[in-house]
Amino acid sequence: MADMWVTxxxxxxxxxxxxxxxxxVDGEVVKDAIPVIGYLHRGWEKECENRTYPLIIPMADRLxxxxxxxxSHVYCKVVEEAMGIELSDRAKYLRVVAxxxxxxxxxxxxxxxxxxxxxxxxxxxxxxxxxxFFLDLNVKLCGQRLTTNYPxxxxxxxxxxxxxxxxxxxxxxxFEKVLWEIIGLTDESSIFLxxxxxxxxxxxxxAANYGLTGPTMRGCGVDFDVRRDDPYCNYDLLDWxxxxxxxxxxxxxxxxxxxEMFQSCEIIxxxxxxxxxxxxxxxxxxxxxxxVPAGTHFARVxxxxxxxxxxxxxxxxxxxYRLKVRSPIFVNVSASKHLxxxxxxxxxxxxxxxxxxxxxxxxx
Amino acid sequence: xxxxxxIKAPSVEEIVTALNADFEGKVTIKRTKARRVFVSCDxxxxxxxxxxxxxxxxxxxxxxxxxxxxxxxxxxxxxLSNYFTGTVLEITVDVPNDDPHIAxxxxxxxxxxxxxxxxxELFGIIFDGHPKLERLxxxxxxxxxxxxxxxxxRGQN
Amino acid sequence: xxxxxxxxxxxxTDPMTSSGYPYGDVYNLPYDIGYKIWELISGxxxxxxxxxxxxxxxxxxxxETPLLTNLLSxxxxxxxxxxxxxxxxxxxxxxxxxxxxxxxxRRATRVGPLGYFQxxxxxxxxxxxxxxxxxxxxxKGYMWALTILIGTSVLLAFMIPLxxxxxxxxxxxxxxxxxxxxxxxxxxxxxxxxxxNNKYTLLGGMRAAAQMISxxxxxxxxFASVAxxxxxxxxxxxxxxxxxxxxxxxxxxxxxxxxxxxxxxxAERIPFDLPEAEAELVEGWxxxxxxxx
Numbered sequence: 001m002a003d004m005w006v007t008x009x010x011x012x013x014x015x016x017x018x019x020x021x022x023x024x025v026d027g028e029v030v031k032d033a034i035p036v037i038g039y040l041h042r043g044w045e046k047e048c049e050n051r052t053y054p055l056i057i058p059m060a061d062r063l064x065x066x067x068x069x070x071x072s073h074v075y076c077k078v079v080e081e082a083m084g085i086e087l088s089d090r091a092k093y094l095r096v097v098a099x100x101x102x103x104x105x106x107x108x109x110x111x112x113x114x115x116x117x118x119x120x121x122x123x124x125x126x127x128x129x130x131x132x133f134f135l136d137l138n139v140k141l142c143g144q145r146l147t148t149n150y151p152x153x154x155x156x157x158x159x160x161x162x163x164x165x166x167x168x169x170x171x172x173x174x175f176e177k178v179l180w181e182i183i184g185l186t187d188e189s190s191i192f193l194x195x196x197x198x199x200x201x202x203x204x205x206x207a208a209n210y211g212l213t214g215p216t217m218r219g220c221g222v223d224f225d226v227r228r229d230d231p232y233c234n235y236d237l238l239d240w241x242x243x244x245x246x247x248x249x250x251x252x253x254x255x256x257x258x259x260e261m262f263q264s265c266e267i268i269x270x271x272x273x274x275x276x277x278x279x280x281x282x283x284x285x286x287x288x289x290x291x292v293p294a295g296t297h298f299a300r301v302x303x304x305x306x307x308x309x310x311x312x313x314x315x316x317x318x319x320x321y322r323l324k325v326r327s328p329i330f331v332n333v334s335a336s337k338h339l340x341x342x343x344x345x346x347x348x349x350x351x352x353x354x355x356x357x358x359x360x361x362x363x364x
Numbered sequence: 365x366x367x368x369x370x371i372k373a374p375s376v377e378e379i380v381t382a383l384n385a386d387f388e389g390k391v392t393i394k395r396t397k398a399r400r401v402f403v404s405c406d407x408x409x410x411x412x413x414x415x416x417x418x419x420x421x422x423x424x425x426x427x428x429x430x431x432x433x434x435x436x437x438x439x440x441x442x443x444l445s446n447y448f449t450g451t452v453l454e455i456t457v458d459v460p461n462d463d464p465h466i467a468x469x470x471x472x473x474x475x476x477x478x479x480x481x482x483x484x485e486l487f488g489i490i491f492d493g494h495p496k497l498e499r500l501x502x503x504x505x506x507x508x509x510x511x512x513x514x515x516x517x518r519g520q521n
Numbered sequence: 522x523x524x525x526x527x528x529x530x531x532x533x534t535d536p537m538t539s540s541g542y543p544y545g546d547v548y549n550l551p552y553d554i555g556y557k558i559w560e561l562i563s564g565x566x567x568x569x570x571x572x573x574x575x576x577x578x579x580x581x582x583x584x585e586t587p588l589l590t591n592l593l594s595x596x597x598x599x600x601x602x603x604x605x606x607x608x609x610x611x612x613x614x615x616x617x618x619x620x621x622x623x624x625x626x627r628r629a630t631r632v633g634p635l636g637y638f639q640x641x642x643x644x645x646x647x648x649x650x651x652x653x654x655x656x657x658x659x660x661k662g663y664m665w666a667l668t669i670l671i672g673t674s675v676l677l678a679f680m681i682p683l684x685x686x687x688x689x690x691x692x693x694x695x696x697x698x699x700x701x702x703x704x705x706x707x708x709x710x711x712x713x714x715x716x717x718n719n720k721y722t723l724l725g726g727m728r729a730a731a732q733m734i735s736x737x738x739x740x741x742x743x744f745a746s747v748a749x750x751x752x753x754x755x756x757x758x759x760x761x762x763x764x765x766x767x768x769x770x771x772x773x774x775x776x777x778x779x780x781x782x783x784x785x786x787x788a789e790r791i792p793f794d795l796p797e798a799e800a801e802l803v804e805g806w807x808x809x810x811x812x813x814x
Binding site: 037038041043045046047049050208209210211212213222223224226229230296298300307309311313321322324326330331334335363364 | 399402424425426427428430432433441443445447449450452454456473474475476477478479500501502503510511517
């Protein structure tokens with residue numbers, strides 16, 4: 001049969017967002033793939049040039065709406081570096097806790113979507129049930145479930161509420177036990193394993209070449225994590241590990257994310273313990289000047305999906321001159337052409353699911 | 365090239381020494397910080413510098429390529445990242461307004477491919493040698509470059 | 522006024538004695554039920570008409586004609602069988618949805634007591650939807666493939682007797698006819714998927730045809746082995762032979778297991794639902810069929 005182009009088009013059950021993947025198939029085997037993005041392009045970077053610095057924080061939340069805390073964190077980080085101010089310890093650990101809660105709920109959303117892609121609807125419902133507990137924690141901390149708007153220039157918006165530590169510890173302790181049940185549905189299912197093993201293999205050299213970051217890269221054997229190798233917010237004072245897998249197939253990327261969830265629980269516990277020992281008089285917010293001195297600065301942070309980087313050019317006024325966003329999914333999607341070579345159409349949802357796409361940050 | 369030895373995990377001092385030794389006059393080191401080196405380069409030697417950074421200094425990942433519109437000239441900024449030390453090398457290259465061509469590094473790092481396409485469609489900087497320089501995020505029939513300062517949003521004037 | 526008792530008109534006779542009883546000397550329960558329902562209805566109508574106009578011929582025609590009695594009792598028999606099949610189907614789907622929902626930590630069906638009428642509500646909703654035909658689809662293939670597919674499947678279902686006295690047809694070569702009707706299904710699915718002028722449905726149709734044809738082979742081998750053991754292709758005979766010997770599941774338990782797996786694959790249930798793959802092909806070969814179709 002001759003080759004034909006199948007458009008897994010903008011409206012598609014597995015696509016997690018609005019993008020198109022045109023694949024050229026010979027029967028069921030994929031020969032070529034062209035990803036088409038840009039349906040959600042809002043001109044975010046240009047809009048930022050028109051707003052004062054504090055007004056951009058809620059905009060940064062909406063870059064990737066399911067991992068919004070880390071995006072506003074990286075924005076505040078780059079502006080604080082440009083202003084030259086240093087956060088207090090309390091604010092740092094609060095940002096760490098908020099980031100890790102964001103990572104947990106983002107990975108749970110990924111697990112739910114991964115289950116649906118492969119037909120396993122029970123994982124979908126169980127993972128989303130667990131995610132509700134972390135969204136409740138978000139509500140207690142800053143009033144919003146998803147686009148949290150919590151970091152501020154110079155610190156965070158507010159201190160932890162009264163019973164937050166108890167609730168957080170309850171959620172984390174419960175979650176560590178329940179996560180074993182949930183992965184019992186996937187790890188012990190031979191159908192899941194046979195669909196994910198040896199599918200979409202990337203070698204270590206290719207992973208570095210394509211610029212993949214995050215769990216996608218760590219599943220291919222590259223041992224790099226921004227939190228450990230380029231530390232910020234006192235991550236180097238906490239004791240945790242970075243999971244790395246060498247095989248490079250979809251199953252390895254899945255395992256890395258599951259292990260990251262366990263490590264996030266560990267980080268939250270330690271950060272809460274450190275917060276206990278810091279005196280309550282430590283300010284949560286340092287006064288930030290209105291105008292940012294002229295210069296160029298950049299900052300990067302470990303997003304649940306990879307390494308997110310922001311580059312700021314400031315010109316001494318209260319609006320940025322140029323703010324560039326480097327989103328990890330932008331690069332991971334550009335590598336999708338190489339990822340799906342030679343597999344069958346039925347494997348495409350499994351592979352693209354392990355990349356964990358979120359179109360808001362790709363198109364900006 | 366003076367020192368051709370491959371350094372797997374270069375520290376900031378080693379990078380500064382190597383660049384000063386091999387790219388005398390073409391590359392100026394603006395400032396350094398812990399795990400950060402800020403460098404500016406001229407247009408003709410950017411390809412050689414990126415080659416050098418990849419093969420000798422082991423900057424395996426091109427984190428980002430972006431453009432900035434200073435109204436009298438354009439500028440391309442590269443961020444390269446090393447996995448073993450966590451160092452980031454930032455290279456800025458000035459490009460004149462009337463001749464916005466620059467060599468493409470998409471053949472050195474494939475991760476820079478889509479970044480260069482995006483910079484082309486938003487600023488109009490043409491990357492020579494890019495395999496497929498087309499519009500990515502904006503519709504195919506746009507003829508202007510949105511992120512240049514000459515394109516004003518409604519609130520600006 | 523002369524008043525004839527209603528019992529003159531509503532007579533319950535033995536169906537096996539009426540002329541035109543189609544089953545020879547085997548008692549058939551649904552025919553009996555249909556026969557009695559028809560006698561009730563015809564007797565009531567005849568008695569009512571007779572009250573108004575005594576001594577008319579319509580009443581005698583209604584109750585005394587064996588041809589009419591035969592015809593309508595067969596019709597009502599079909600209605601009875603269909604109703605029983607429908608309710609059994611409804612109950613099975615309800616049970617599955619409820620149990621599946623509880624496994625996923627949610628209460629599944631909600632309409633009616635314990636959620637029993639959810640399937641009726643869903644069916645009603647689907648009936649009321651608009652039937653859209655894609656303009657570039659091949660109309661004849663589109664309509665006929667579905668009709669023939671559903672028709673032969675229903676034919677199959679009605680050829681299987683449920684007990685010694687609940688059957689519709691009693692062919693000497695019933696199993697052979699079953700073989701033939703099974704084989705039509707994959708071809709019709711392929712035509713249906715192809716005629717919708719959509720690359721996804723074409724892929725889904727090809728996958729479905731490949732899966733169904735390949736799983737038919739073990740199924741038909743098991744059929745043949747059962748027929749060999751019973752010594753006849755007549756389904757009733759196979760059932761009766763198990764009375765004297767023992768249930769064939771015991772000597773042929775391997776065949777039973779293989780048959781169950783092959784039947785699940787034929788019906789495209791999970792885990793064999795690759796042709797319907799919701800993740801990549803939306804609904805597989807059924808994508809463009811909306812509403813009642």
